[in-house]
Amino acid sequence: MSGQSEMANILAETAGRLLEDHVTREVLGAAEEGTWPAVLWNVLEENGLTQPLAPEERGGMGASFADAFVIAFAAGRRRAPVPLVETMAAGWLLGQAGIDVPSGPIALIDGVAELTFEDGCLSGTAKGVPWAAASGHLVAEVAGVIHLIPSEAATIASDANMAAEPRDTVTFDKATPLASGMLNLSAGQPVSRILGAAMRCAQMAGAMEGAIILAVAHASDREQFGRPIAKFQAIQQMLSRAAARAAQGRSAAETAFLALDRAAAGGDWADAEWDVASAKVVGGEAAEIVYDAAHQTHGAIGFTYEHELHFTTRRLWAWRGEFGAEGIWAQEIGRRVLARGAENLWPDLTARQMGEAV
């Protein structure tokens, strides 16, 4: 369908093709064993896909969030085992804080981590940091200030999420950042968390599409009772319900990225936060339904390590919990609605700007 910018179409095509070629079964399996997929990362970086959001003068592409969406979507669809979206989000934050963006992977620390910055030094521990050990740099947000820290300045203990993606424990003990800069944005939640959540929504949308494509293909091939199981209404109904929820997750995620563009252009961060929160809620709920339907359709083969389905579905489940699970983000929305009262609910919903590109 139409409606994307020329830039987004090119990025979608490039990212889709490179990821399809380079994220093979072997690369995915090796990544889970701890092998850094250097070829994949280098190809992405050489093609400019790792820094779409940083300004051109700081080493990026200066693209919009709407354009970046298609890369994050493709990363989820193909299950890229590299910190692509974290590096993209970190690049935007660094650019916003007036800091030059280093090359290579950058780990994004969720801004809710309890870190302190005193006398030019960063201290504290953050758990579940995506790809910290694999990244040359870390980006941390403390009280509205963005810090760029070399990985050597932190103590990093390896850990992983249920999809075997690195989620490390990072400890700073009076670490000195390479550079620090104010974000100068007023948002309710840390901006690193908002961007991280948005990226997970886009990845989940891509992964849900991938899971449904796999399930539809399997249902069309697999025969039982003398016909493809796709012909059974029970299968059709289950996958249709899942596809509708996946479509909702994607629509919500795209809406959120457009809202980020408006916020980045000087608009209201409260609006962007609302749309990211909505996307994380409906996307996370959808992930649960897609996860269930895709596995149920595949039967026992989908429960094997050999089959590729789990590379998608384990990520879906892990991602719904990262950068705030549905319940956390739902509370953000709920508290706002309850504070404003019933009479303002509809006026507030309709006063918000919609998906107009900037």
Add this chain to the structure above:
Amino acid sequence: MEDIRFTPGHLPPVAEALRAEVREFIAEHLKGYPGVKRAKSWSGADPEFSKKMGAQGWIGMTWPKQYGGHERSALERYVVLEEMLAAGAPVSRHWVADRQSGPLLLKFGTEEQRQKYIPPITRGESSFCIGMSEPNSGSDLASIRTRGEKIDGGWRINGQKIWTSKAHTADYMIALVRTQPQDTSNRHAGLSQFLIDMKNTKGLTVRPISNMAGEQMFNEVFFEDVEVADDTLVGTEGGGWGQVTTELAYERSGPERYLSSYQLLFELVRALDEDTSAMTAEGIGRLVAHMSTMRQMSISIATMLQTGVAPNLAAALVKELGVAYEQDMPNKAHDLTGRSPLVGGDGFDQVMAYITMAARSFSLRGGTREIMRGIIARGLGLR
């Protein structure tokens, strides 16, 4: 597998400007209108209200001026629809005609039919009902048995329709009738649509059926040697299935497919706005997150309508999501309040009791949940 993407749409300034006008109108004309009546949403009727909307130019908004339309955009129309639904305005009298009968006649009707039937619709004076379901033909619409046989100068119709909403008050029905014997190799062939004058036709009997919420909303309609003239045939003889499919895409495409329970959400927020618990915030947050995203999808469909696309798959997707949402609202209200509503209770109680019962119809009307999923399954390439 079709690419399932809802292009983010947005409402242009001209549509937003209209919103203020609509709200002013609602504030003036629905002052003191009780919640339990608002809860009827688009099934609540008030002939005078419909005429006032017609006078505002808010019926047939996108239709050609020569038939009384206003040639405004589908997005301006969308704003009027969603504001009326959010307010629980009694729009039922003109809703079906504005949504599907008018567009059907404009697309397939003769010039004479357009000139005769469309202008009264735009004035809010003319009400239509949909004659599709029959006692043995619910989801399997192509199996209808109501028969039309050719007579000199017209058609003689015999048979029965059922679950026909508002047949007892409507001025016209657009009835789907079998005009050729059933062809087992092509079940969709041989169907035709006719305009039936509900107030002035001999042989027509309308018998209301009470629903479980105690309302008389739908009906049985009997055709006994009903004779209609040739000029009541809509579109081509035998081409009814294609026309009905187009009509159903219109029927399923609007914001009424996720806003039918809005009054309950409103009452729920009002009942809980002093509650500071995390559970309540989360419960309300989830409901509003869904509403927010479904509104975006609904606007995306309005954008498709504006570009002339009949949004068959997209409408099925939003109806699947929307009715599940509006139907689940009483469950969530129950969980969050823990109240068993009393008939003599406050606004929340009355709205809760009504919508809990009324919601059973949401996943049946306009095509069942199972039919919607069948349409989606076809889009996925499963059938």
